[in-house]
Amino acid sequence: MTTHTAQAGAATVSQRLARWVTDLRFEDLPEDVVDRTQMLILDQLGLQIRGATLPNVQPVRRLSELAPGPDQSTVTGAERRTSPAQAAWVNGTLGSACEFDDAHELAWHTSSAVVPAALALTERDGASGRDLLVAVVAGVQVMCLLGAVASQGMLRTGWHGSKVMGVFGAAAAAGKVLDLDAEQLAHAFGIAASDAGGTMEYDRSGGEVKRLHAGVASRSGTEAALLAQAGLTGPAAILEGDRGIFAMFAGTADTAPLERGWDRWHILDTVFRFYPTVGTIHAPLDLVKQLRAEHGIEDWRTVTTIRVGLADVVVGHGAHITRPTDAISAQFSLAFSTALQLVTGRNAPQDYMDPRRWNDPEILAAADLVQPYAIAIPAGDSFLSSRVEITLHDGRSFERYQAGFTGHPARPATRADVTAKFRDNTGGVISDARAQAVIDAVCGLAGTGQVRSLAALLAM
Secondary structure: OOOOHHHOOOOOHHHHHHHHHHHOOHHHOOHHHHHHHHHHHHHHHHHHHHHOOOHHHHHHHHHHHOOOOOOOEEOOOOOOEEOHHHHHHHHHHHHOOOOOOOEEOOOEOOHHHHHHHHHHHHHHHOOEHHHHHHHHHHHHHHHHHHHHHHHHHHHHHOEOHHHHHHHHHHHHHHHHHOOOOHHHHHHHHHHHHHHOOOEOOHHHHOOOOHHHHHHHHHHHHHHHHHHHHHOOOOOOOOOOOOOOHHHHHHOOOOOHHHHOOOOOOHHHHOEOOOOOOOHHHHHHHHHHHHHHHHHOOOOHHHEEEEEEEEOHHHHOOOOOOOOOOOHHHHHOOHHHHHHHHHHHOOOOHHHHOOHHHHOOHHHHHHHOOEEEEEOOOOOOOOOOOEEEEEEEOOOOEEEEEEOOOOOOOOOOOOHHHHHHHHHHHHEOOEOHHHHHHHHHHHHOOOOOOEOHHHHHOOOO
């Protein structure tokens, strides 16, 4: 892998990132990186197809229809095309509509910001599947390198990392498709930074606005690349400067974590989510499911308490909400998700969208059994690990610790897992034949065909 650590004293961080992106070629990508990127694109497209049917993001679809753009880029689930920036906005929002998109410990959520930007421009420009793959890898890599520095600081202070870093990932992907040179792309990063932001108050008091974060990041990054192509400029030290992203959003000037990250393909550390919830509660949900199955705990009424040990920083990101008032607060609630599994035997996406579930007395009673607390995570384990102890009325108690969760690099997803999730998300929305055509098109992106044939399958 090409690195630019030697330039640390001669160029700013955004200039070095821009040089890495512009130097990247499809031939540089190892086979496992290509395979993972295809899986991420397939997962994201399945979520967009499902997202087009969900009530919580219909305001975005309706607003976009009031401002029709040129016939250039497909809006998933629609009968029209529009500008690349608007398509990226809508599609990124759809892809994050169900809290089911991929995650990353450094960059939080990448594909819902990066894939829509790359796909919109590769479609418009008649680019190849290989161009799409390289652009996605570039965007994810940029988000992760920035996240190595800023992620933990943003989590502590309440900035939504995937929104803050998403504008840069989308700009990198868009800039790669547009074939910007390194100077132009560095300016695109400087431009995109002015649209970085997004607080996480939604994980305390709800609000569906969180769904917009990926779409807005995707749109902003796309527009930043197009503006840089047209000649607009941005601050060279926008990342490490005194008033740059690292200082303002993460409260740090230490770029050492970024320097240690150049030599890794960070896309390989992506997490696939198999519960439609915030990633911080997946390990507990895995553990509750396992313990119930192993010990025959069928009736939740036999349970006295469910103690859930989480990393300290995680307790504040998913454990505060016990009474959901909308889909986002339901999906961020450890108590509600655990109770939903106890009462219904599953964590179905549609149940998180159903107000009757939020107010179900039985589910709320089961939610009151959940007791989160902070634990020290063993060295080397993911901070998304957990310990669960279930105590029954008869005095028996069952406990287990798990590092990571299903879909996490510690317990990686397979292509079959991701394909099955895609089929679940698209079932009843598009035909089985069209679903298979999307799968085949995504799996064939490393060939020489254009992206337009794939994009056409996403229209309705």
